[in-house]
Amino acid sequence: MTSSSSTAVSELSIKNVSIAYDDIQIIKEVSFSLKEGQIGCLLGPSGCGKSTLLRAIAGFEPLAEGEIHIDGELFASTSYSLPPEQRQFGMVFQDIALFPHLTIFENIVFGIKHWSKQEQIERVSYLLELVGLSGYETRYPHSLSGGQQQRIALTRAMAPKPRLLLMDEPFSGLDTKLREELVPEIRQILLQEKMSAILVTHDQLEAFAMADQVSVMSDGYIHQTGSAYQIYHKPNTRFVASFIGHGDFLASVVCGDDCVHSDLGEIKGHAPHGYDAGEKIDLLVRPDDILHDDESNFKGLIVNKWFRGSHFLYRVRLPSGKVVYCFASSHHDHSVGQRIGLSVHLDHLVLFPRES
């Protein structure tokens, strides 16, 4: 086999997949697809089933229901499973697991030893340049920093030109600063290689920085699959609304086809919301919907505050007694117990049926 015999771009389709351990359903009828060359993310709290779903895609878990296809070809169903080694997928894990006794070159060619020597040399040289580590061929893993080792782990997984790259919390062992640098860098590398990939993470900022589409999971279900913008601004369930970013639900009443009456007064949206006048609903309010404004007569009492460098995040008690988040520029340093002016910037109404 030569390097040209495998493809680096694939479309993945997960249809109605369920997975069970000892009759306990862990993954429940999940469906999503990933276009070729795109990066998807499975995002959710610990124990929601992200790794289980990723392992099933890799071929390590049997399906209790559903099908997995790559480019229209059946990879797994309840009665069939293409063996993992025949799927041509690459994998990167949190535990970097480079072989310590092998050089960087030997680590990277591990999955392409059947290629000709010349092809191996060209592939390693190309990939090392891509990840900014040209000339590291003869070094050993212990002489590399954590970020460099993770880049090599990625390089090793990409070397055979996998049809799909699966990454399970690959950045969680790295410190925050390094992660912030490395994540967008790796996204660029994957885009440049047009490599389809799926990232598992519980960190939403990492998901936002890496993925074209994010599937938000909870308790074995996928609640929503969409862009970072969609899941933040147009969450389709209460779970997504509260898991992604900060937010509060204000018990409100519909007062027209594009407006609601809430603790913030009457709020008019820019589009019809689909609820009937008089209906009781909950309105999602994000910190960036309520801004500190010295000129405003609408006041809130600060009950908590967090300095975030570029801004302050305040918890403020509204005149109604309800407590909400509020954004302020970092120069507006007020104390807990102080009353500050608030202005409401909310015209995209996200409403949910009232919970009793």
Ligand SMILES: Nc1ncnc2c1ncn2[C@@H]1O[C@H](COP(=O)(O)OP(=O)(O)OP(=O)(O)O)[C@@H](O)[C@H]1O
């Ligand atoms: N081999 C197994 N046998 C039985 N139950 C398992 C097995 N592997 C995982 N589970 C259970 O399945 C559920 C989902 O686990 P999974 O590791 O997929 O979650 P996760 O979202 O990746 O969590 P984390 O972010 O903590 O890694 C958990 O309740 C876990 O205890």
